[in-house]
Amino acid sequence: MTVTTCKTAVKGKALATVPSLHARYHELLEGRDTSSAAWLNEQLAHARRLPDDLPADPAQLQAWSAQHAAQVAEAYAAYLQQRRQGAPRRYFANRAQALWFLQQVAPTKAVDGAWLHSTLRHWGDPRFHGLIRTYLEELGSGDPRCNHVLIYQRLMSRIGCPGQAELEDERYLQGAIQLALGQHGDAFLAEMIGYNLGYEQPPLHLLITTYELAELGIDGQYFQLHVTIDNAASGHAHLSTQAVRQLCPAHDQHAFYERVRLGYRLNDLGVDTPSLISRFDLEAELLRALEHKRNFGQFMHSDHCRLQQRTVNQWLAEPGAMPAFLQALQAQGWIRRGEQPAQSRWWALIEGPSAPMYGVFDAYEKQLWHDWIASGWQTRVRRVMPGSWDVPVQPEDAPLGRSQDENIDALIEKMAGNRHAAPEGLIATRAYLRATGLIQEQPC
Ligand SMILES: [Fe+2]
Ligand SMILES: [Fe+2]
CATH class of the missing domain: 1.20.910 (Heme Oxygenase; Chain A)
Known part of the structure; x- marks a missing residue:
């Protein structure tokens, strides 16, 4: 991690x-x-x-x-x-x-x-x-x-x-x-x-x-x-x-x-x-995300990109300018707050595979933009998330020879903290169940 x-x-x-x-x-x-x-x-x-x-x-x-x-x-x-x-x-x-x-x-x-x-x-x-x-x-x-x-x-x-x-x-x-x-x-x-x-x-x-x-x-x-x-x-x-x-x-x-x-x-x-x-705090989170992203974006825009007489690069170069940047996006009409985000030109720039800024904002950041723009506009459209990933079941592990205590101690070590969620930890968990005889049907 x-x-x-x-x-x-x-x-x-x-x-x-x-x-x-x-x-x-x-x-x-x-x-x-x-x-x-x-x-x-x-x-x-x-x-x-x-x-x-x-x-x-x-x-x-x-x-x-x-x-x-x-x-x-x-x-x-x-x-x-x-x-x-x-x-x-x-x-x-x-x-x-x-x-x-x-x-x-x-x-x-x-x-x-x-x-x-x-x-x-x-x-x-x-x-x-x-x-x-x-x-x-x-x-x-x-x-x-x-x-x-x-x-x-x-x-x-x-x-x-x-x-x-x-x-x-x-x-x-x-x-x-x-x-x-x-x-x-x-x-x-x-x-x-x-x-x-x-x-x-x-x-x-x-x-x-x-x-x-x-x-x-x-x-x-x-x-x-x-x-x-x-x-x-x-x-x-x-x-x-x-x-x-x-x-x-x-x-x-x-x-x-x-x-x-x-x-x-x-x-x-x-x-x-x-x-x-x-x-x-939705707006504070959006500003935090923008401030973080600012450093990466300040040299990425052409000087043709202008917002309220300043180039986007100039906006992004200035620490703490993001609240004014949000205001400028609204004043310029690129963002229409309180309306369906699809009505905003800005949304079309960041959302969708053919959007000019595709990939600049991750899913969470886009959600912040979406909800901040929508602000009060009630959407009934539910986003459909993809179903659970199909995780292949691991093949059956080689059985332990004997359930010796030192073997079990080594297994227990691999089951600590979040180590048990790594492939080796999962194998150790299954081996522990067999070695101790504590195997049980699992609800999930
Ligand atoms: Fe739990
Ligand atoms: Fe629990």
Whole structure:
């Protein structure tokens, strides 16, 4: 994965840490991080100050989870009712906002399930089997069609955002927590179980996101599959409450559960999903994209290209001139805001294979232009996204000789972070399933 620089946005105590979250995230991914245990303790200290909604008695967790699911279902039914009565989308005002959101959460989605990595070593202990099953399902049991990280990567490729966007440092917080828990899951067993408990309860925003992405013609397989696979009756949410019960030591129940609580609250560090989505500013995003592109385009235009008495090259040469450039495009009549984008001369310059500026703007940037130009103009035309890529199933791997522990340890190593999504990691996952005898039919 290509790494680009990031803006360092130090906001709040959870972020006032060196190295940056972005750097820590990548060090953890590459297995080079040496201070994440201490860092995890710092995050837990922040979590200590947060409230939570867990029951006082862990024996109530199953009922709590069922109640949570019922509340979410009720709130979702109310949302659907509002939509039927003509309410607008709650999260995504336009398609650009949805694409922006998908990029913002990509660092977290790229390590989906990582907090459970250490459980793989406990394959001989049945108390861990629920957590191991959860992890293996995140990995699609080594089937690239079902591996959650790959499903998300394919989604990003399809929407034209295959690389890593430039993101605020805070976007790496949850991913870094997940990777650190995955690395130190034995020392932070209770906290890891608590984090899993929080992460695996399907939230209302997951249902709404799934619904609105489909409405915008964006393939929501990644989100849809979490609605089903994380269900509270038998899915990951159910397994997460079972894990607390099974792994809580009888002699130390209270202290263990207190640590579970702290781990649970780690989910609440950083910004919550609805607030994140509401931070989207269409014009600011368009300007940011233009400012970034400006450097590449400033010598590319002929001096015949003039806009309001200035050549396009002159417009592009000046830092910070993009707001005036947008104004000039409108004043010149090249952009007619509030109308169907096809009515704007500018749109014809950038969209379509025979457009003079074909390929200058990627799919996300074109969506920003489209939605900024349309601004209020309601399109009923849904973009039809191509269907899922056909990913060939890997040929059956050569069977392992014997399920020796050292072999299994080597396999486990290849299943960490997001390594499991690489071809070698997928093979290792399938070999792990065979070697440990934990093979199971996979939903996907
Ligand atoms: Fe997942
Ligand atoms: Fe899950």
